[in-house]
Amino acid sequence: MAATVKKEPVAAGGASSSDGADLETQVIELLSTNPNGITNQELMAKTVHMDAAQRGMVVNRLLSTGRIEMKKTGAGNADFLLKLRNMNNAEKIKGASAEETVVYGLIEEAENRGIWIRDVRNRSGLSQTQLNKVLKTLEHRKLVKSIKTLGATKKRVYMLYELEPDASLTGGAFYSEQEFDSQFVDLLNQQCLKFLKARSQLALEKHGSNLSAVRRMSFVPSTEVWQHINDLKISRIELTIKDVERVLDSVVFDGEAEREPGEKHPMYRSRAAAAPPAGLTRVPCLYCPVFSDCKPGHVVSPASCAYFQDWLT
Structure with missing residues (x-):
């Protein structure tokens, strides 16, 4: 299989267990100086003191213990790339087969944006049957999970089990069961505007007829509004500052607030309702x-x- 380094019988007088550990250390050190990984050809060129059997034994041992990961360099390409694995994840994948290690590595690389199963199949070189079996094992061990993507209910992507999917996949805080939660957004709009109006009223009470001071003190950085909204605990998840800024911007577009650039974050203030024309x-x-x-x-x-x-x- 493309995902496994071929093991060759070790000739009599081959490496002892201590020699094997020493060779593993050499490969680990080699990969640590090449964080982007090295190809099989590069590995052979830099370990000329090892014969094919020793090299294959070392690589397979490191793969099986999760110390390194193997990735194909491209679809249809027989060559592969070897990289050091994140040690936290290496412990989780310990004892996995070479195929499971390869698939886990591809999913790990995709981070919280996930990877489509077709891309996993193409990059791993596994058949659909083999891949399904590997994914089932990884899911059963709670190492990976599949996520339905927004707007494409039949398309599922895989990511590490402990990761929260990127907002581009699920729609973020404003979506529930992949449906836009208009009631929740309306509630956020109301609470944001209420907070801005309260700040404007406070500025008016403190500075009276000094219109310049009233205007200046009416502006609130988005971080303060964000903290207020999270303190209200009206969201099932903790909103990000960007989430709250999106809500505030919608209030601005509705003509009920105005926005100005701030030192680090934008500033917002409520706008006085226009008097009805005569x-x-x-x-x-x-x-x-x-x-x-x-x-x-x-x-x-x-x-x-x-x-x-x-x-x-």
Whole structure:
């Protein structure tokens, strides 16, 4: 199999167990100086003092103990890349087969954005049947999990079991069961605006007629609003500052708040409600381009004016 280094029988007088441990240490040190990994060809060139049997034994031993991981360098490519594994994850994968180690490594590399099963199959070189068996084992051991992606219910991606999926996969805090939670967003809008209005009222009470000071003290950094919203505990998960800024921006777009750049985070303040215009200013006659031609009994007249009728009703 492409994911396993071929073991060759060790000739009489081959490496003892202590020699084997020493060779493993040499490979570990070699990989530690090449954090991006080395190919099989590079490994052979840098371990010319080892014969093929020793090299294969060392690599397979390190794979089985989870110290290193193996990745194909590309779809359809017979060569592979060897890298040191994160020691925390190495302990979790200890005792896994070479195939399980390879698949786990690919999923680990994808981090919280996950990797599609088709990409795992192409990069691991495993058949669909083999891959399904490996994934089932890894899921049973709670090493990996599958996540349905937003907008593509039939497409599942795999990631490490302990990771929280990226918001681009699930929709983030504003989605529940992959559906936009409009009621929750409305509640956040109301609470954010309420907080901004309270700050504006406080600024007005403290600074009275000093309009410049009132305006300046009415602005609130997004971090303060974020802390307030999290303190209310109205969200099933802890919102990020970016989540709250998205809500605040929607309040700005609705014309109920304004935003200014801050030193580290944007600042927001509520906007005073605009006074309703006087009735006379809404009379269509004031803006009519043919006002001078409008006379009772004429072609253009108040009696036949559609705009005037709309205004009256």
